Amino acid sequence: MSTASSRSGQALERRRQLRQERRQERWKQIWRIAVLAGSAGALGWGLLKQGWVVRDPDQIEVLGSRQVSRAQVIREGNLQVPLPLLTLQPKQLAQRLSAGLPVEQVQINRLMLPPRLQISLVDREAVAQAQRRSRKGFEMGYVDRLGNWMTRRQQLAGAPATAPTVLVLGWQDRLRPALAQVLAERDALGSPLLQVRFEANGSLWLRTAALGDIHLGPTDDKLAKRLDVLRHLSAELPGQIRNLKLQSIDLSDPDQPELGLPAKAKPKAAPTKVTARNP
Structure with missing residues (x-):
């Protein structure tokens, strides 16, 4: 029994030693890998810093x-x-x-x-001249097709072949989507677009060569429909009405456009006859 017990104890001790040796070997391998990785990383960083x-x-x-x-x-x-x-x-x-x-x-x-x-x-390309209010007063600049503000330096850097003919008044950052929508249609309005004007409350006005001032109203989801009506009026408005030189067109309600016609001249009053009296 003592011999068997002695052999069993030796076997257990041998397995313990083997496990300990394997753990030590694993730690050595991990250490080697860490050292190699660190060296490679430092070398790579140095090469990149000096060579890249x-x-x-x-x-x-x-x-x-x-x-x-x-x-x-x-x-x-x-x-x-x-x-x-x-x-x-x-x-x-x-x-x-x-x-x-x-x-x-x-x-x-x-x-x-x-x-x-x-x-x-x-x-970017400047498609219109623009004016906005700043802390120093009114500032002149340009806008691109998306309605983004451009400084004079940015516009000069682009060196366009011809200066933009459209003028945007009252530019505001919050109104860029509406401005971009109008500028996208500037060549399809049936008449050259001359001016885009935003009032302080955001109400939108246009001026075209043929129709003069057009009130488009608020910059809401009906803007596209108002532009469609404007195109239709430019194409279909009878010549005799065009010749009257409309004062304005109100498209704030696109279902009921209103034409502002000049007032008719009042008839001249008959001259008053003055009778001279003898003293």
């Missing part, structure tokens, strides 16, 4: 724009070479470019092989 650098302006690619040059992007983005791409913040760069250039959209890509910065742009 734009060292020449030609490594800055500008795509998609017909009116913005690489020099303008570098100037407005305040980009200086050498430019470590790891330290570049794409979101902030896109905001700077959107604020300083006539572009609707900016996308930034950092490419590794070879290191370069790729900037994709969608051009």
Whole structure:
């Protein structure tokens, strides 16, 4: 019995030692992996930091724009070479470019092989001159097809072939969707659009070459229907009424348009006959 018990105890001790050795070996392997991973990460970071650098302006690619040059992007983005791409913040760069250039959209890509910065742009174009009220008084600028405000510097950066002929008065940020809707129809109104005017309460007026002033009323969900009625009137309004030079058209109720005709001239009063009296 003592011999059997001794052998059983030795076997248990041997299994315990084997388990302990296996645990130690696993910990050694984990340590080796951690050291290798850390070394590889540090080496990779160092290589990227030193090698992932734009060292020449030609490594800055500008795509998609017909009116913005690489020099303008570098100037407005305040980009200086050498430019470590790891330290570049794409979101902030896109905001700077959107604020300083006539572009609707900016996308930034950092490419590794070879290191370069790729900037994709969608051009903005000034389609109308605009006026808005600011803290310093009235400010002149421009708007694009989406109704977004553009500064004079942004408009000059776009260098359009011809200056916009439409004038927007009373521009407000909250009215951009309605303005964009009108500007999208500016070439389909049957008469050249000359002016878009927003009153302080948001009420919308247009002025066209043929029909003069048109009151479209509030910028609500009936705006599209009012524009449809305006197109119909431009095409169907009889010539004899057009020749009367309408004072205004009220389309605030598109189901009952009202034409403001000039008042008829009053007949001249008969001259008063004065009789001279003898003194």
